[in-house]
Amino acid sequence: MVNPIEISTQRLLLRPWRSSDLEPFAQLNADPEVMSYFPDTLSREQSDDLAQRCQQLIQQRGWGFWAVEHKSSDTFIGFLGLHVPSADLPFSPCVEIGWRLAKTHWGSGYATEGGRAALQVAFDQLNLEEVVSFTAVANRRSRRVMERLGMGDSAENFEHPAIPPGHHLRQHCLYRITHAAWQVAQI
Ligand SMILES: CC(C)(COP(=O)(O)OP(=O)(O)OC[C@H]1O[C@@H](n2cnc3c(N)ncnc32)[C@H](O)[C@@H]1OP(=O)(O)O)[C@@H](O)C(=O)NCCC(=O)NCCS
16 A cells, blocks of 8 residues: 555646545446447446546555546546556557546546646656557547647557457557657656
8 A cells, every 4th residue: 555646736636536436437437428439338336346446556556547526616527547457458568548527527628637747647756658548549539638648649559459359449549658758848
């Protein structure tokens, strides 16, 4: 067990999970629009399991997929953070940055704001060499967040092993940002 990192930005708090997050998390995981680039929506049980796994990893490592709280309204709006993918991917081992926000909180720049802060922790605090991000090729919204964060499309598209062959979401794109590129972009 280590001290969990918390990240405060202008509008957001990226923090460990609380039991009060479970209900709004289950709602966003049950929303077909939020989950449109995943094979399916999640049941309440699957959603609770995911939150528990995120929290366990934060307790073990100090970092992970944090719960995102909108500070001025004290509202849980989703998750965002850093994760070591459990799937065996063509570019493993790696640390990914990822996000999932409730639909009502899209279009306000929260993913980009939280993503910048998470990359800062990845490079300045954890001293990672590189952070990757990947998503279904058609997920333009998520790809735009990656691009706004200064990540580059590696053109190394791959078939996600957790999605069945022939499924329209199996083809994924991969974005990368190195520590050196991040530092240059901060100047
Ligand atoms: C991917 C996801 C997090 C992107 O959310 P988003 O709100 O589009 O992204 P941002 O938070 O960066 O917000 C950017 C938008 O906010 C707008 N915006 C409004 N106020 C802003 C501000 N103060 N600062 C920055 N952007 C602002 C931008 O113009 C942009 O709008 P646009 O998309 O119409 O161009 C969201 O769509 C989501 O949770 N999707 C479901 C889960 C998912 O697919 N995750 C990725 C799987 S790998």
